[in-house]
Amino acid sequence: MSETPAVGFNRERYLRRIGAAAPARPDLATLGVLVRAHLAHVPFENLDVQLGRVPPVTVDGIFDKVVDHGRGGWCYELNTLFGVLLADLGYAVTRLSGDVRRGGDVPERRGNHLCLRIDLDRPYLVDVGFGGSLTAPLAIAAGSCIDGPYAISLADVGDDGWTFDEMVGDGAPFGYDFSTGPADEGVLDAMRSALAREDWSPFVQNLVMQVRRGDAHSTLRGRVLTHLTPAGxxxxxxxxxxxxxxxxxxxxxxxxxEIDRLWRRVVDRHDQLFGGG
Structure with a gap:
């Protein structure tokens, strides 16, 4: 999918949706402002998948959902739309395919995450579709930093392979592998379709909503609402x-x-995982 504005894309309306002013120039400082604004105003959410709907895949469709109807979305929607905005503002944008690791060191499935490379003085990883642990452009170089309640690290594993990890306190790291070359769009399309439909998909299994504002990160996973800050x-x-x-x-x-239908789904899933009563 090309990072070019579609017929239904409107820069000014998108900037209003994320509460950001029109930037004067496409520089690193502006990019950081846009990332934080997007995370604060557009949540990660998989409500369409939970309701058995196929999330939009075109720029027009995603724009209508996120901007015109005030919704959020998952990585394939949020990073797609944000990439279009950045390209429209003059940034050099490359779509990257990520492989999320869930509960182990080996990626679960290829192409189960979409992130972005932005080229300025050097390449930066930008990701407004991973839930909100990364609130600033991250130089693609080995190192670590603190971002609110998260310890963030990026490791060079060779052959243009990189590993991004987030960690809270002494907990286990969670992240994804990626390379800096352009994504194989066929792989992304196939995995996006599967994640929206297949029973094994964590997005089919569980309702997830996340938003990051400043150092506070809120997550609704099923019936459980979690607030995470540096204090605990x-x-x-x-x-x-x-x-x-x-x-x-x-x-x-x-x-x-469809709140009643969503609630029945999360209660049934909660009872399946933890027992009723």
């Missing part, structure tokens, strides 16, 4: 569809669609 973590078990709707509005700024 709090958790809350939601008790009703009404409560989930309020969380959607007050924390994620989303009017959650």
């Amino acid at each position: 973590k709090t958790k809350q078990l939601l008790g009703s569809a009404d409560e989930m709707a309020v969380v959607g509005r007050d924390i994620f700024d989303i009017e959650m669609p």
Whole structure:
């Protein structure tokens, strides 16, 4: 998919959606402002997949969902649209294919994540579709840093291979592998389709919403709402569809669609994982 504006793309409306002013120039400082604004205003969410809908794949369709209807999305939507915005603003954008590692050192499936390379004085990793642990452009060079409650690291594994990891406290690292060359769009398309439909997909199995504002990261995973800051973590078990709707509005700024159906799904999944009662 080319990072060029489509018929339905409008720069000014997109910038209003993320609460950002029109930038004067495509530099590193501006890129950081845009990343943080996007994360604060557009949550990661997989509500379409949970409702059995196929998420939009065209720029027009994603723009309509995220900008015109005030929704969020997953990596294939958010990083696609953000890449189009950056290219429209004059940045050099390359789409990268990431391989997420879940619960182990080996990537689960190729192309299960989309991220971006932005070339300025050097190449930078930019990612507004991984939930919010990375709030600034990250120079693609081996090293580590602190980003709010997260310890972030990037490792060079050779042959243009890189490993991105996020970690909270003494917890296990979580991240993805990637190379800096242009993504194989066929691989991304096939995995995006599978993740939206197949029973093994974590997005089919579990409702997930995430938003990052400053050093605070909020996550709704099923019925469990988690707030993470450098000071620690709090958790809350939601008790009703009404409560989930309020969380959607007050924390994620989303009017959650088909709330009763979503609630039945998350309750059934919670009972499957932890038992009823």
